[in-house]
Amino acid sequence: MTPEEPPYRRIAADLRQAVERGEYRPGQQLPSGSALMKRYGVARQTVQNAFDALRAEGLVTTQPGAGVFVRTKPAVTRLARNRLSRAARTANQATFLGDAAASGFTASVEVEIRIETADEHLADALHIEAGDEILVRRRTMRADGEPVQLATSRLPRRLTAGTAIEQENTGPGGIYSRLEEAGVRLDHFVERVLTRPATVDEAALLNVAAGAPVLVVRRVAIDESGTPVEVNDMTMVGDRYELVYELAAD
Amino acid sequence: MTPEEPPYRRIAADLRQAVERGEYRPGQQLPSGSALMKRYGVARQTVQNAFDALRAEGLVTTQPGAGVFVRTKPAVTRLARNRLSRAARTANQATFLGDAAASGFTASVEVEIRIETADEHLADALHIEAGDEILVRRRTMRADGEPVQLATSRLPRRLTAGTAIEQENTGPGGIYSRLEEAGVRLDHFVERVLTRPATVDEAALLNVAAGAPVLVVRRVAIDESGTPVEVNDMTMVGDRYELVYELAAD
DNA sequence: AAGTGGTCTAGACCACTTG
DNA sequence: AAGTGGTCTAGACCACTTG
The missing domain is CATH 1.10.10.10 (Winged helix-like DNA-binding domain superfamily/Winged helix DNA-binding domain)
Known part of the structure; x- marks a missing residue:
């Protein structure tokens, strides 16, 4: 210095x-x-x-x-991330579209659906075997045309085969409602939240400067038997998101 | 370009x-x-x-x-932020010290306690009148000697006068346990999480580059009557934290 | 003493936007 | 056509760390 x-x-x-x-x-x-x-x-x-x-x-x-x-501070997309309850799901359509509408944005989502095989890390996270088939839903979320979030959901293929989860439009309540219709009883979700500078690839996809802060959230959906049924990795433009969590005192 | x-x-x-x-x-x-x-x-x-x-x-x-x-990726301080339940409180001492110990860090906290009066914003957040006395606890948390978090708690003075909340050491279970002893029944906490580049002041206090991502969390503690009793603003070094939240499916 | 990253000057060229 | 931010060269000085 x-x-x-x-x-x-x-x-x-x-x-x-x-x-x-x-x-x-x-x-x-x-x-x-x-x-x-x-x-x-x-x-x-x-x-x-x-x-x-x-x-x-x-x-x-x-x-x-x-x-x-x-810089014009953009209106914050308030994501009430505790709005994953059954009641909220059946009321809303997809979570992102609901959040964006509540924040006054015109939302759009681009989906790419693929079937892949699980690598070791993912197999571990989903309690399946490496090499097992998984369904991958890669999404780019836009608010008023600007990309604000990248999300990649991965589920064991065994749970999604023949359901609307393998379609672009998963229908009312999204993939969680389809999972329950297929007999999966969801118990809870765990979200891990961290921040880091955007990588060069993310920066290009999200149209921000390399190194700009992004929020990274990994959500794991867990059923009544304690088995993880979905891993959703989300990367959000730091500027555009505020996550809200509610915690009981006991 | x-x-x-x-x-x-x-x-x-x-x-x-x-x-x-x-x-x-x-x-x-x-x-x-x-x-x-x-x-x-x-x-x-x-x-x-x-x-x-x-x-x-x-x-x-x-x-x-x-x-x-x-860069050596530092071991992440896992903050199980849903560990605010009564059971966890009575088991642990202060939340940060517990988190740091669980992550294998030597933790230290520096506290500055002051009595101020509420400005409009804060009065609004705490459901009190502007000008009312508030207790302010400003803390710097260190892990292995490195600053990792700045936190400022503010509570209505009426709730803290004569309690250990106005002392440096708030005793087992921290300020939430002292509040309950004083007759406050805590119901839930709301945490809002966002990220942004560190300001110049924060960068100096936290020993990071200006513009490095920080996690900003505002936690509000709410009692059984729906009245907010504490507002805690936390600024964490992005690199050093991972926040964990658990959400029920219904 | 030698090497390091950080910052600076003075001048240049470029692709781009604005009127 | 004039002005803009981004990048570059070639050379310089500084405080600092390393052996």
Whole structure:
């Protein structure tokens, strides 16, 4: 670390404060690189370093050819993740479509369905044998056309063969309702939540900067006998999601 | 966007693949900037851009004066956040210390206790009047000496006056047990989880790069009459936490 | 003492957007 | 046509770590 703050950080701090004071509102353009070079008497790279820092913080977005703009905080998609009860399922259609509608978004989902065989990790998670057939549903969820979530569900093929779970449209209540119709009694779900920087592939699919925070949720559905029947890996754009959980006191 | 990939991205991609192939193991040093300048025939800044990209992804850490190193993935602190039941409380001491012990960390907590008055937002969240006295407990949690979480609890002073909640050490079961002893019947907790890039202040307190993902959790404790009795805002280092929630199927 | 990553200057070219 | 952000070169200095 240098003993005194490097120039690019001072420039970044000045711009940050200006935004916080409301001098530049969300969506508005910040001074251009050239303007800042003159104002501070620095080289191009120094201004670029300041822009990079502000972008990493998520305070601004940059549009090459156009300018640097204060980020408009998008309305949060509130995902009441405890809304997986039977009652909620029979009322709603698919979970994501319900959540998006509740948040005022136009939702769309793209589904790719495949039959694969389980590798060791997945076989372990689903209590099946490696090499067993599994049904894979890969989905891209969009809100107002913008991709906001990638999700991959995997279920033992033995549970899904001949059901609407292998169709694009799984019908009212989604795959959980179809599982129960097929005789599976769901008992509970376990969700593990973590965050990390987006990988390069995720960044491309979700249209965010590489390294931008994503929420990663693995949900496992467990039946009355304690057997896992579905593993759902979800990757959500950090900006667009807020997960809500309710926990009993006893 | 340039039509062909800029040189710094190709350098970053090469290094990423080398790490993925296992050529450089976690903790090991990557080739130095000078070595890469020669190997690729590029300027210092170009190598620096590659390093910056890999750091944003969280793949490497850089130590000025020493080198660029493959990040060692730290053992995850598994926070079974559904462990707020009465039974678990009476068994454990404080929640964080229990979690850390279960994950094999040496935990330490630094507490700062203050009495403040509620601003409008907080008064709204706690169902009290703006200006009412509140007890504020600001904590920094460390695992093996490294800061991993900042937490700020706020409770109406009326509930905490004369209890151990206003002491540094709140005793067995923590503040929830003290609240129940004082006649508060807890009913449930609501946790809202989101992620965002660390602010500059948080980054300094948590010893991470500005913009690194943090998990932000707001927990509200609600009593049997539906009144919120505590608001706890937590900021966790993204790398170090995995939150676990269990949801009933009906 | 030699090597490291971080930052800087001054100047250049590029693809792109805006009026 | 003028302006924008992104990237690059070539060279420099700095504080720091390593042997």
